[in-house]
Amino acid sequence: MAGMLEGKCALITGAGTGIGRGAALCFARHGARVAVADIASETGEETVRMIKADGGDAIFIRCNVAAAAEVKAMVERAVAAFGRLDCAFNNAGVEASLLKLADDSEENFDRLVSINLKGVWLCMKHEIHQMTAQGGGAIVNTASTAGVVGTELHAIYCATKFGVIGLTKTGAIEYAREGIRINAVCPGGTETPMLQRLIPELKQRGRVMGRMTPLARTAQPEEIGEAAAWLCSDRASFVTGHALVADGGLTVQ
């Protein structure tokens, strides 16, 4: 049986580790050729090797999603390599240490907004130009449960993720007639280097992600990758402007 992304060309940002890498492996197993983009070359190249070892096809593109010229060049390179861009998973993002809103710094605000929010907007902008020119495509942005509910000690991060959902819903309305579907995926706690970096602080505050979640565990990156792959596939052909929560039930409590 053909994979649900057979013949598609995909671009995934932040694909050097974590959810992006899990998604890149997933997209490739579903038949897509994958442009693996990341600010970190070593891990990005490693993801490409993993895909190739698995029988897939991938290239690496180094890109800082917060830099406009680099994002434009990233989309151009993916299109030069594959001839078109059917799917884009705008996933690159960063966390901040846990602070109450009034204790946080302007520096943190600018860093989180430039990568998590401006980065997603820049990617969407150039992907939409390409997808409009070729007659359609599908975009998925990584938000978070912190894009759906207020999240203590994550005010700025939370604001960027609510913003990502705003870009997703508005873009979905504006580009539906161009044949472009735009959705978001909202992961709960997922086993990635980002979560590992946060665990000591979370533990110190008596918060254990798995214990707070009805399914009583955190997600594996591939579980989020599967949700993004489905949203990018033709099987989700009537789904646009949706923020799909994949959080083991965390936010339904």
Ligand SMILES: NC(=O)c1ccc[n+]([C@@H]2O[C@H](COP(=O)([O-])OP(=O)(O)OC[C@H]3O[C@@H](n4cnc5c(N)ncnc54)[C@H](O)[C@@H]3O)[C@@H](O)[C@H]2O)c1
């Ligand atoms: N892990 C979780 O529990 C969780 C939960 C909800 C949402 N998220 C979101 O999922 C996404 C991926 O998170 P993760 O946990 O895999 O993180 P991660 O830190 O493990 O991986 C993020 C990847 O993005 C890359 N990156 C960072 N800044 C970049 C930039 N400016 N340009 C290009 N690439 C850049 C990093 O090099 C890294 O490879 C993020 O948007 C994050 O906010 C994660």
